[in-house]
Amino acid sequence: DAEITQSPRHKITETGRQVTLACHQTWNHNNMFWYRQDLGHGLRLIHYSYGVQDTNKGEVSDGYSVSRSNTEDLPLTLESAASSQTSVYFCASRRAGTGEQFFGPGTRLTVL
Amino acid sequence: SQQGEEDPQALSIQEGENATMNCSYKTSINNLQWYRQNSGRGLVHLILIRSNEREKHSGRLRVTLDTSKKSSSLLITASRAADTASYFCATDGIMMEKTDIRSGNTGKLIFGQGTTLQVKP
Numbered sequence: 603d604a605e606i607t608q609s610p611r612h613k614i615t616e617t618g619r620q621v622t623l624a625c626h627q628t629w630n631h632n633n634m635f636w637y638r639q640d641l642g643h644g645l646r647l648i649h650y651s652y653g654v655q656d657t658n659k660g661e662v663s664d665g666y667s668v669s670r671s672n673t674e675d676l677p678l679t680l681e682s683a684a685s686s687q688t689s690v691y692f693c694a695s696r697r698a699g700t701g702e703q704f705f706g707p708g709t710r711l712t713v714l
Numbered sequence: 715s716q717q718g719e720e721d722p723q724a725l726s727i728q729e730g731e732n733a734t735m736n737c738s739y740k741t742s743i744n745n746l747q748w749y750r751q752n753s754g755r756g757l758v759h760l761i762l763i764r765s766n767e768r769e770k771h772s773g774r775l776r777v778t779l780d781t782s783k784k785s786s787s788l789l790i791t792a793s794r795a796a797d798t799a800s801y802f803c804a805t806d807g808i809m810m811e812k813t814d815i816r817s818g819n820t821g822k823l824i825f826g827q828g829t830t831l832q833v834k835p
Contacts, residue, residue, distance in 0.1 A: 633821050644802065644825040645757075652821075660822065692756055696821060701745050701806055703823065705756035 604629040608693050608706040616714055621680040623709050625693030632698040634676040636660075636668065638689040639708075645692065651676055652698070683713045720803060720826040728834050733790040735829040737803030738783075744806045746779055747823065748788050751800045760788075760801075795835045802828045 606627040615621050625634065632653045637645040647660030649668040657668050665687060667679045680687055690710050694703040721736045739746070745764045749757040763770045763779045763786070770777045776789040790797055804823040 635821065635823075637823075637825075642827065644827040645804075645823075647822055647824070650822060661824075694757075701747060701762045701821075702759045703747075703757075703821070704759070705749075707756045708754075 606693060606695055606704055606706040608691075608709050610709060611707065612710050614712045614714065615683050617683060617685060619683050621683050621711065623678045623680075623691055623693075623711070625676045625678065625706060626674055627693075627695045627704070627706075628674065629695060629697065629704070630673055631695035631704075632673065633696045634670070635694045635696075635703065636666070636676065636678045637692045637694065638662065638687075639692060640689050648678065648691075649676075680711075683711075685713050687711065688713045720801075720829045722829060723827070724830045724832075726832040726834065727793055729793060729795055731793055731833075733793050733797070733831055733833070735788045735801050735803075735831070737786045737788070737826050739786075739803075739805045739824075739826075740784065741805075741807070743781075744820070746777075746786050747804045747806065748775075748777060748786075749802045749804060749825075751802065751828070753799075757802065790831075793831075793833045795833050798831060798833045800828045800830045802826055 609624045635650040636648040639645045646662045648666050651657050651670040690708050692708050693706040696703045719738045747762045748760040751757045761772045763777050774791045779786045802825050804825045807820045
């Protein structure tokens with residue numbers, strides 16, 4: 603069955619380190635999104651992509667970057683991790699022309 | 715900036731009762747969606763209502779949308795213990811900026827903070 607996966611599921615890192623969170627979907631969806639979820643803030647959009655070689659900043663993009671070299675993957679990179687980036691990160695995808703987004707299981711990131 | 719404000723923040727009911735959650739938003743929308751999140755899991759899409767629709771049903775779910783008041787409600791009828799979860803509304807903006815051209819909406823969902831529903835058996 604088609605699905606969307608995230609790895610790792612849990613990650614502990616130190617301040618200043620570069621971290622990359624993986625997102626992989628097998629639906630061949632053009633659109634992919636990264637969100638972070640924090641208590642008191644709900645989910646907030648970090649970056650999104652409408653297709654290969656297309657990336658765009660979301661509401662809370664500072665300190666994060668993404669790249670889209672193929673349809674299936676949208677890795678999220680924290681260039682220099684900060685404690686404020688401790689959060690649960692969700693990747694999502696959707697088929698172009700629709701509204702419903704399909705979410706991955708999430709990655710819990712702790713920055714010490 | 716948070717688009718959606720949800721009310722109540724927490725709701726506890728008995729199995730078999732109905733649960734109503736409300737969502738208010740600030741700007742014009744293309745559509746409004748409701749998602750469910752079980753503890754420690756990802757979000758699952760429940761229902762989408764377009765800006766030109768007023769009511770939509772899906773099984774035990776009923777969603778209403780009042781664009782003049784910029785508000786929506788989600789009703790879960792005959793609740794079950796398995797409905798225990800957090801429920802989020804999310805708005806999708808209209809085509810005022812870069813969009814996925816085939817859909818005409820941005821896909822940039824703006825979420826409310828959610829309602830935590832507990833259904834007691």
